[in-house]
Amino acid sequence: MYASIREVVPPxxxxxxxxxxxxxxxxxxxxxxxxxxxLYRIPVYACI
Incomplete structure (x- = not known):
């Protein structure tokens, strides 16, 4: 039971x-x- 509670408790x-x-x-x-x-597919690919 302690282990199951520990798993539920977040960091x-x-x-x-x-x-x-x-x-x-x-x-x-x-x-x-x-x-x-x-939106700017062609210009972005041209810059990259």
């Missing part, structure tokens, strides 16, 4: 929150880059 909120925020911002950056590529 310390500071590290977990930091990782989640980093992942969310990274995903937003990737999505924005892909949306910009879709």
């Amino acid at each position: 310390p909120p500071t590290e977990n929150h930091l990782i989640i925020t980093m992942r969310s911002t990274f995903n937003e950056i990737i999505l924005s880059i892909f949306s910009i590529r879709e």
